[in-house]
Amino acid sequence: MVSIIHSLNNKDMKENLNRDVRFLITNKKGSYFCVANENKSRYDGLFFFDKNMYKIIESLRVVDSQKTSKIVNKFYDIEKSNGDLTETFFMPHHHNSLVYELSNKSVFEVILDAKESYDQRQWGRFYTILQEDDKIIIKFVKKTDSREDNSDGIEEYSLFLVLKFEGMFKKIEEWKKVSYEFDKKRNSTPYGRYVFHAISLKTNKVVFSFSKNKENAKKEADYVFENTEILRKKQKEYYNNSLDLRKDLKDDVSMAYCCAVNSLDSLTFNDKGIFAGLPWFFQFWTRDEAVSLKALMLQGNFNLTKNVLSRHLKTILYDGKLPIKSDYLKLRSADSAGWISKRAEDLMYILENKKILGNYLTKDEVKNKEERIEYSLDFMMKYHAKEDLIFNNAKETWMDSLSRDGFRIEIQAMQLSTYKLMYKLNNNKIYQKFEKKLKKEVIDKFWNKKWLADGVDDFTIRPNIFIAYYMYPKLLAQTEWVTCFNNALKCLWNNWGGIATIDKKDSLFRSRHTGENNKSYHNGDSWFWINNLAAIVLHRLDKKRYKKYINKILEASTKEILWQGMIGHHAELSSSYDLKSEGCLAQAWSAAMYIEMINEIYK
Numbered sequence: 001m002v003s004i005i006h007s008l009n010n011k012d013m014k015e016n017l018n019r020d021v022r023f024l025i026t027n028k029k030g031s032y033f034c035v036a037n038e039n040k041s042r043y044d045g046l047f048f049f050d051k052n053m054y055k056i057i058e059s060l061r062v063v064d065s066q067k068t069s070k071i072v073n074k075f076y077d078i079e080k081s082n083g084d085l086t087e088t089f090f091m092p093h094h095h096n097s098l099v100y101e102l103s104n105k106s107v108f109e110v111i112l113d114a115k116e117s118y119d120q121r122q123w124g125r126f127y128t129i130l131q132e133d134d135k136i137i138i139k140f141v142k143k144t145d146s147r148e149d150n151s152d153g154i155e156e157y158s159l160f161l162v163l164k165f166e167g168m169f170k171k172i173e174e175w176k177k178v179s180y181e182f183d184k185k186r187n188s189t190p191y192g193r194y195v196f197h198a199i200s201l202k203t204n205k206v207v208f209s210f211s212k213n214k215e216n217a218k219k220e221a222d223y224v225f226e227n228t229e230i231l232r233k234k235q236k237e238y239y240n241n242s243l244d245l246r247k248d249l250k251d252d253v254s255m256a257y258c259c260a261v262n263s264l265d266s267l268t269f270n271d272k273g274i275f276a277g278l279p280w281f282f283q284f285w286t287r288d289e290a291v292s293l294k295a296l297m298l299q300g301n302f303n304l305t306k307n308v309l310s311r312h313l314k315t316i317l318y319d320g321k322l323p324i325k326s327d328y329l330k331l332r333s334a335d336s337a338g339w340i341s342k343r344a345e346d347l348m349y350i351l352e353n354k355k356i357l358g359n360y361l362t363k364d365e366v367k368n369k370e371e372r373i374e375y376s377l378d379f380m381m382k383y384h385a386k387e388d389l390i391f392n393n394a395k396e397t398w399m400d401s402l403s404r405d406g407f408r409i410e411i412q413a414m415q416l417s418t419y420k421l422m423y424k425l426n427n428n429k430i431y432q433k434f435e436k437k438l439k440k441e442v443i444d445k446f447w448n449k450k451w452l453a454d455g456v457d458d459f460t461i462r463p464n465i466f467i468a469y470y471m472y473p474k475l476l477a478q479t480e481w482v483t484c485f486n487n488a489l490k491c492l493w494n495n496w497g498g499i500a501t502i503d504k505k506d507s508l509f510r511s512r513h514t515g516e517n518n519k520s521y522h523n524g525d526s527w528f529w530i531n532n533l534a535a536i537v538l539h540r541l542d543k544k545r546y547k548k549y550i551n552k553i554l555e556a557s558t559k560e561i562l563w564q565g566m567i568g569h570h571a572e573l574s575s576s577y578d579l580k581s582e583g584c585l586a587q588a589w590s591a592a593m594y595i596e597m598i599n600e601i602y603k
Contacts, residue, residue: 167203338414
């Protein structure tokens, strides 16, 4: 049994749990520290970001430690109690350091596994441990090895981990195998790995600092060690000021809302963008960022919103689509252009409503965004329109474990939404004409008077109809939407408060998450971002009629954020069978849509 406590602005919320949970802290610079209380993963430990994501510390193991009895999420740091001993973990923002403190001097092992995050090679790993004055310098060198590579002995990179502390240390320098039960459960190989038991220390405080340059790591360690309390106080003030426990919400919803705001904020990278998720989606995914931007706007973070939109609008490809990632142009996303257009519209609407548009966007910048959206729209029509409908290739939608090539409902809705936006921006009636023609074609081909098809000639019931409403509610009359959602919910609804990704009577449906074997991924799994989006849509359509569904989604998402998976973060998805935290455990668009849902329900 583990007591989980969320503590913010002198308000505590506690729950006793008998399940595997994790905690995660980041430095808002791409680096993170993740710890599980039970089933380990190769993605647990200390990871530093420097163009690539590098794992450096496998774990910190207190000798003769008792089982974890309490975890306290203070937002600015995390406390973990094991009997009479309390461990505190703190990552100061924008510093590549972890501060590890213990309530009394104790002996603990520093276990290392230096590597690039996705690199599972076992050979060619070399550690050197040296003492320099009041610091320990650990140098890691990765070399190629003919047992796994096409060459042998060629150095690929080197990393430095500097430890600053007051106390004693002893070299261990032993390789031991560790098992990853969490990864085994999600069918994610390898399930075990040899890691390096480097040293043991006896102290009550140590700073771990990382760099590819030894002197930089040493300077960082000195600075953070000497200024820990100043940095901690600054970080505490940051969270007390940025996270407001709203009095108009129930206590659990208010705390979960602050957690979601913090989670999304912790996934931001140097105010340049938003990682899709941790611990393994540490990239700027175009679609994920676009979906998440409305939540940033609701928090008043207009500069980051503007920067992300500008970056993506610059990467529109010759055919009007966007790449799945800004730095990866080989694979396209069929729906990112629609999401980017929607978020550009949201930004301009919110700024105009607040009468601060000129504070963030010049007339030239507004014009540039209009031109880039029009460019995307025109070339989408040129290269992907067939009989007015918009065609997408295989694996280009958010359901990318499925082919779904053809004419898909949410893509049509996004095209309609963008036609509507362009007519509003430049008053060119050609876009009004295109909108009218496409709307008619979609109704003729997709609407069977009971529900909207997922694609032309594919009346499989899937939750993409909720995205269609979110993007373009004018597609159907209100009574028709009610009919559509009533019929869909009968087939998709999970009683715990989520929506399956396919009709539960379909032969492809899988009730339990199958992990990296993605049979369930878009054929059963319930995605929290879609659940929260569905609650938004149902609330807009008829909040009284759909009160039961809205409340159950709110309840499930709140519970998952507070007490499951990565505490204080919103996971990627759950099995349809029952509410679980599965997939990536801190997912940006899940948290973002929770923020948006709360602001929709509690206006």
